[in-house]
Amino acid sequence: MRIGVDLGGTKIEAITLRDDGSAGLRKRVPTPRDDYEATLEAITGLVHALERESGERGTVGIGMPGAISPATGLVKNANSVWLNGRPLSPDLSQRLERPLRFANDANCFALSEASDGAGEGARVVFGVIVGTGTGGGVVVDGRVLTGPNAVAGEWGHNPLPWPRGAEAPGPPCYCGRRGCIETFLSGPGFARDHREQTGEDREPAEIVARATAGDAAASASLERYEERMARALATVINVLDPEVIVLGGGMSNLDRTYVNVPDLWGRHVFSDRVDTRLVPPAHGDSSGVRGAAWLWAPGEG
């Protein structure tokens, strides 16, 4: 049995995954924010509860914000900031009395979709979460690609490519840079752009609804958004050449994105044609926790 744990900023969710990829038991608890010890206890409690209920011991994979630094073994880059600088891996391994595997939440999303989701069968899958931020992950031959800096796939803090007008230097980003892709393609970035262009303060979903209803200003904002996403993904295609790009997160559930963006990215890709497919996720919000379980292959561990 494989157990996946998704350590989120507001909730911690855990599932059991059968060898055929179907989900078994599922449990969730609120994340004890700002309390590291309580976070360890919450994860341990969820795993033990699933094992008690199923009567089986499992492998455990954990999806988390940020990453475990290959250099120090400590958590870095987590927006759940009370984890940063903590030895999460040995602390949890000791409590759960087994080796554990960890991956960034965007990597778990990419792994889930590459394993038995929208990217199934593809050798190279790029998974992107466009929501409150813009995370990304790369899966090659069914394995998450990590590197010496644990930042593979983190395209969101590259600058928006081929900038025009006020796009450069662009808006300030929380990472300390300006004009990051995230400042344009995250939900808040989309809302900010619309506000700057129109003076209207609206939620992303409302802008989309207005565009769909024929509002000209909202349509223009959505078209700018799609065109920027096309530029940003074209650079990914030029570097990685994935068969499939899967979008997830709050900005991923608009059908027109999957038509309009591929119509626009060709002019930026160094190829006479582009066969990369842009697809919506198959597992929706469950992808993070499923991908965590997939950090162990069936029968492994």
Ligand SMILES: [Zn+2]
């Ligand atoms: Zn940034």
